[in-house]
Amino acid sequence: MTKDAWGRVREQLITRIGKNNYTTWIEPIRLASLEGEVARFEVPTTFFGDWVSRNFGDHIISHLSAGDSAVSRLEFFVPARTRAPAGEVAKKPAPRAVARSRASDEELPGATLDARFTFDSFVVGKPNELAHAAARRVAEGGPVTFNPLFLYGGVGLGKTHLMHAIAHELQARQPELRVLYLSAEQFMYRFVQALRDKQIMDFKEMFRSVDVLMVDDVQFIAGKDSTQEEFFHTFNALIDQNKQIVISADRAPGEIKDLEERIKSRLQCGLVVDLHPTDYELRLGILQQKAEFYRTQYKGLQIAHGVLEFLAHRITTNVRVLEGALTRLFAFASLVGREITLDLAQDCLADILRASDRKLTIEEIQRKVAEHYNVRLSDLIGPKRLRTIARPRQVAMYLAKHLTPRSLPEIGRRFGGRDHTTIMHGIRKIEELMAIDSQLSDDLQLLRRLLQG
Numbered sequence: 001m002t003k004d005a006w007g008r009v010r011e012q013l014i015t016r017i018g019k020n021n022y023t024t025w026i027e028p029i030r031l032a033s034l035e036g037e038v039a040r041f042e043v044p045t046t047f048f049g050d051w052v053s054r055n056f057g058d059h060i061i062s063h064l065s066a067g068d069s070a071v072s073r074l075e076f077f078v079p080a081r082t083r084a085p086a087g088e089v090a091k092k093p094a095p096r097a098v099a100r101s102r103a104s105d106e107e108l109p110g111a112t113l114d115a116r117f118t119f120d121s122f123v124v125g126k127p128n129e130l131a132h133a134a135a136r137r138v139a140e141g142g143p144v145t146f147n148p149l150f151l152y153g154g155v156g157l158g159k160t161h162l163m164h165a166i167a168h169e170l171q172a173r174q175p176e177l178r179v180l181y182l183s184a185e186q187f188m189y190r191f192v193q194a195l196r197d198k199q200i201m202d203f204k205e206m207f208r209s210v211d212v213l214m215v216d217d218v219q220f221i222a223g224k225d226s227t228q229e230e231f232f233h234t235f236n237a238l239i240d241q242n243k244q245i246v247i248s249a250d251r252a253p254g255e256i257k258d259l260e261e262r263i264k265s266r267l268q269c270g271l272v273v274d275l276h277p278t279d280y281e282l283r284l285g286i287l288q289q290k291a292e293f294y295r296t297q298y299k300g301l302q303i304a305h306g307v308l309e310f311l312a313h314r315i316t317t318n319v320r321v322l323e324g325a326l327t328r329l330f331a332f333a334s335l336v337g338r339e340i341t342l343d344l345a346q347d348c349l350a351d352i353l354r355a356s357d358r359k360l361t362i363e364e365i366q367r368k369v370a371e372h373y374n375v376r377l378s379d380l381i382g383p384k385r386l387r388t389i390a391r392p393r394q395v396a397m398y399l400a401k402h403l404t405p406r407s408l409p410e411i412g413r414r415f416g417g418r419d420h421t422t423i424m425h426g427i428r429k430i431e432e433l434m435a436i437d438s439q440l441s442d443d444l445q446l447l448r449r450l451l452q453g
């Protein structure tokens with residue numbers, strides 16, 4: 001077997017794994033060497049190599065081993081020139097570079113896009129429908145209707161997925177657009193590097209030349225004064241030029257501590273949308289979609305009725321954990337060659353299921369109560385004493401005491417640094433009112449039900 005024979009193997013792989021998989025995963029890799037039983041491949045990113053190894057490694061080995069050579073191991077490496085600089089690990093590395101060039105072919109210093117994060121693979125449900133609709137609107141291009149689009153929500157709820165989907169869609173519709181997606185951490189890294197290399201003007205020019213800027217996890221720059229300052233100027237310059245900006249964070253602009261007020265107010269100028277925690281239907285929808293994908297990967301693997309429903313019911317933390325559970329389940333079942341049954345799921349996922357046993361946080365309670373009474377989360381936590389806010393606040397304090405193991409001083413800290421005696425007073429007030437106010441006790445029942453799933 002010579003390196004030339006790799007060409008023949010590639011052709012065989014097309015029929016074996018399908019054209020789509022071939023184009024996405026095999027075409028971009030290069031056989032660098034074939035020594036003894038080891039074949040070494042050059043890949044664009046580490047993630048890419050892992051994926052190819054996990055999903056197509058066996059096929060590659062069996063095709064490479066046909067004839068007179070016996071390949072038993074594959075190695076994947078990222079050539080030095082494409083490796084991300086130290087300290088700049090893209091949050092979700094992936095096969096396609098986001099940075100698209102104009103005629104000049106000049107590269108933008110963006111993070112890589114995950115090819116799997118598209119609108120097609122995003123499952124829409126009640127908790128994320130508004131965020132999805134807004135993202136779709138931005139992805140259509142055309143006149144900017146809201147700027148910036150600010151997406152926020154807890155861990156693993158699909159913010160990055162939606163941002164990548166916007167970038168993919170924009171690139172497909174308008175390949176000439178300069179779309180730059182990067183994390184706030186990368187923004188800071190670039191900025192510091194530009195300062196160090198005395199290339200700050202190039203930095204400014206480059207960021208001001210994009211058509212669409214997307215910055216993920218903006219809370220990262222809170223408290224980092226010079227980076228905030230630079231971000232603010234970049235932001236203003238792009239808004240002034242009517243260029244679209246999309247930002248994500250783990251909380252609403254007003255709630256990001258140590259973020260300058262002027263930035264907060266700028267971020268609030270456009271459309272601020274929340275990705276709510278998943279509900280049962282959304283989790284089931286996501287599981288069904290992923291299971292469909294795995295069924296094609298692991299041909300012949302059966303999944304018993306009720307397993308997905310069981311997982312959707314039990315794993316409520318976030319979508320990343322849910323996906324991880326399903327991946328592990330399919331891999332395990334295919335290894336042991338068994339159907340995926342409820343028993344198998346319980347055995348194989350015992351640790352995940354244990355960890356997912358509902359642990360309610362004070363923040364979840366505050367969000368739910370604020371939503372229920374239609375008040376702002378920042379007001380619920382803040383100092384306002386208006387009855388319309390004070391009462392929901394006391395309800396949230398009461399629920400925090402009854403539904404979490406937190407102590408009164410801990411609860412006080414989460415309610416804007418209030419003293420534990422204030423919390424105690426709030427809880428007592430609700431206990432007294434519940435006995436005479438049926439509306440309030442109905443509210444509490446409903447909230448308990450919603451929060452405890």
Ligand SMILES: Nc1ncnc2c1ncn2[C@@H]1O[C@H](COP(=O)(O)OP(=O)(O)OP(=O)(O)O)[C@@H](O)[C@H]1O
Nearest residue numbers: 121122123154155156157158159160161286319320
């Ligand atoms: N509605 C959805 N449909 C399909 N997949 C989803 C959905 N929401 C999240 N996911 C998947 O869950 C995983 C985590 O999502 P993502 O990375 O976008 O979360 P995030 O909100 O950016 O979280 P973090 O704050 O941790 O960065 C991804 O693999 C993503 O594809």
